[in-house]
Amino acid sequence: MSELTALDSVYISAVLADTVDQLAVLGKIMPQTFEGRPDANEMVGDEISQILDSQRNLESTYENLIHQRGELRGGPKRDMGRLQENSQQISSVVGGLRNANQTFTKSLKQSPLTADNLYKMQDDRQFLQDVLSDTLEEMLKEKTFMAIIQAVSMEKEKKAELQNTILKEEEGRKEIKSLQKQIATVRIEREEETQQRNQMIAHLKDQLQEMKAKTSMEGKYVQKDAEVAMGQTQKRCSLTEKEMKNEIELLKQKIDEEQRVNTEIETYLKRHQTEMEEKVEYWMEKYDKDVEAKTHELEVLKASKANDLSRLQELTNPPATCDEPSVDQPSAGQSAASNNQGDNDLKDAIKRQVSEALCSRAVIDKVANAIFDLVEKRLEEEVTSKVYEAISMDLESKCSEIKQLNEKVKLLQNSVKDLQTAKDEAEQYSRRNCLRIHGIVETPNESTDDKVLEVINRHLGIDLGPAAIDRSHRVNRRHSSSHSNDAAGPEHSATYADATRRSNPRAIIVKFTRYNDRQQVYKARTKLRHVQGAKIFIRESLTNIRSSLYWETLQNNKVKSVWSQDGKIFAFTKENKRITIGCKNDLDLI
Numbered sequence: 001m002s003e004l005t006a007l008d009s010v011y012i013s014a015v016l017a018d019t020v021d022q023l024a025v026l027g028k029i030m031p032q033t034f035e036g037r038p039d040a041n042e043m044v045g046d047e048i049s050q051i052l053d054s055q056r057n058l059e060s061t062y063e064n065l066i067h068q069r070g071e072l073r074g075g076p077k078r079d080m081g082r083l084q085e086n087s088q089q090i091s092s093v094v095g096g097l098r099n100a101n102q103t104f105t106k107s108l109k110q111s112p113l114t115a116d117n118l119y120k121m122q123d124d125r126q127f128l129q130d131v132l133s134d135t136l137e138e139m140l141k142e143k144t145f146m147a148i149i150q151a152v153s154m155e156k157e158k159k160a161e162l163q164n165t166i167l168k169e170e171e172g173r174k175e176i177k178s179l180q181k182q183i184a185t186v187r188i189e190r191e192e193e194t195q196q197r198n199q200m201i202a203h204l205k206d207q208l209q210e211m212k213a214k215t216s217m218e219g220k221y222v223q224k225d226a227e228v229a230m231g232q233t234q235k236r237c238s239l240t241e242k243e244m245k246n247e248i249e250l251l252k253q254k255i256d257e258e259q260r261v262n263t264e265i266e267t268y269l270k271r272h273q274t275e276m277e278e279k280v281e282y283w284m285e286k287y288d289k290d291v292e293a294k295t296h297e298l299e300v301l302k303a304s305k306a307n308d309l310s311r312l313q314e315l316t317n318p319p320a321t322c323d324e325p326s327v328d329q330p331s332a333g334q335s336a337a338s339n340n341q342g343d344n345d346l347k348d349a350i351k352r353q354v355s356e357a358l359c360s361r362a363v364i365d366k367v368a369n370a371i372f373d374l375v376e377k378r379l380e381e382e383v384t385s386k387v388y389e390a391i392s393m394d395l396e397s398k399c400s401e402i403k404q405l406n407e408k409v410k411l412l413q414n415s416v417k418d419l420q421t422a423k424d425e426a427e428q429y430s431r432r433n434c435l436r437i438h439g440i441v442e443t444p445n446e447s448t449d450d451k452v453l454e455v456i457n458r459h460l461g462i463d464l465g466p467a468a469i470d471r472s473h474r475v476n477r478r479h480s481s482s483h484s485n486d487a488a489g490p491e492h493s494a495t496y497a498d499a500t501r502r503s504n505p506r507a508i509i510v511k512f513t514r515y516n517d518r519q520q521v522y523k524a525r526t527k528l529r530h531v532q533g534a535k536i537f538i539r540e541s542l543t544n545i546r547s548s549l550y551w552e553t554l555q556n557n558k559v560k561s562v563w564s565q566d567g568k569i570f571a572f573t574k575e576n577k578r579i580t581i582g583c584k585n586d587l588d589l590i
Contacts, residue, residue: 016136055100062093427543428567433512434541442505448472460524468517472510540564558590
């Protein structure tokens with residue numbers, strides 16, 4: 001950039017110096033703000049007063065037109081032309097009021113009395129004064145005006161940045177407007193959705209009320225149905241139990257009969273075996289005796305045979321004469337012939353003896369008796385073996401039948417046990433709303449409901465009314481006094497009965513209408529321990545089986561405390577262990 005001439009620089013310097021002086025004087029005479037000055041309203045009052053006057057005139061005109069429209073509408077004859085003209089005038093007045101309002105608001109926003117406008121003017125004046133001062137110094141020293149050029153370029157850049165900021169602000173405003181529209185849309189949708197949900201909630205509440213009513217009716221029906229079904233089940237169980245008991249009795253009778261028959265058969269077999277053993281001993285002795293007799297007879301026969309042979313030889317060989325010479329040793333041929341002849345003679349003699357013996361009646365009887373004894377012995381052995389086999393088979397069949405009957409009895413006993421368990425559970429479930437209260441003094445013509453409510457309200461601190469109790473009564477019947485008390489007179493009997501009632505009152509069984517009331521009373525039963533002068537305690541109404549199990553558990557030396565909850569029996573041992581008692585076997589495991 002080229003430098004200015006001396007004359008041009010002097011001229012420009014003089015102008016710049018004069019401008020800087022005027023700006024400095026303006027900064028001295030111009031106030032920082034007009035706020036708080038008494039003449040501040042006078043500076044802009046004329047314009048605002050004109051706007052207000054015009055607005056008041058428009059308001060009065062609007063009121064007159066409204067009054068005129070009312071008169072036109074309320075008159076007997078309606079003038080449609082004047083009414084339309086009046087409506088047009090009202091519309092124009094409303095538009096004028098709107099424009100006057102906007103003008104008044106705009107004038108208030110653009111008022112020169114505001115501090116922001118004055119501060120802006122002071123800043124612009126100071127900036128111009130500084131730029132011109134720097135330019136003047138540069139002009140005097142270097143005869144150039146780079147400072148003003150730089151200031152102008154910087155202001156252009158700031159203006160461009162401001163324009164970009166304005167554009168961004170406009171875009172942001174547009175985006176904000178779009179977002180606001182979206183928010184409004186979403187709000188509307190949410191409101192509609194909320195309204196729909198409220199409607200749905202109301203509808204669901206109606207349905208819930210209907211369902212509650214329906215559920216209560218169904219619950220009552222199901223409860224009654226369950227009670228009827230339980231009654232029928234109990235009846236069926238009782239009938240089935242009776243039938244099974246009868247069947248068990250029949251089976252027991254059959255088993256007894258089979259055992260008796262088995263015993264008789266065993267006795268008979270043992271007796272028969274003893275008889276057979278005696279017979280065997282008898283026949284063995286007889287056999288030994290017969291053998292000895294036959295052996296003796298055989299020896300006798302052998303001796304007689306020898307005698308007969310010797311006799312036969314004597315008869316067959318005649319004695320030699322004295323005149324004939326004796327022969328000491330016969331020849332070999334003669335001895336062999338004599339032996340053969342002796343054998344033949346022996347055979348003939350035996351044949352004669354056998355034929356003679358067969359012709360003898362005594363010998364035939366002996367042989368027949370021996371054969372008969374042998375046959376009888378063989379038959380007796382065979383019959384004994386067959387009878388023993390038959391009896392063994394019969395015993396095996398009877399034993400298998402008895403085993404089957406025992407298994408059947410076990411099955412029936414298990415079935416009866418299951419039925420008894422089911423019956424006990426059903427009976428305990430029917431007592432779920434019942435409690436037994438012990439220790440309440442018994443009086444003549446008493447109301448057990450009132451006494452129970454008195455104990456509950458006074459000692460337990462639970463507020464229950466008469467509607468909470470379904471029914472209540474004393475357990476068991478009062479035993480009648482002895483004959484001696486009856487003989488002593490009615491007064492003595494009444495006194496004795498009253499004393500007995502006071503000393504040992506019967507328990508009261510209470511059936512509550514609601515299970516929750518029953519639970520509330522049962523949980524608060526421990527408060528009765530602190531009641532002085534009264535030994536009142538509350539227990540659950542248990543079945544006979546569970547009640548006996550409860551007392552057996554209570555009498556066990558290893559148990560510290562016993563209680564029940566919903567028919568289940570629990571106990572604390574002396575080792576501080578909590579156990580559940582379901583049957584008598586659990587007591588043995590403690």
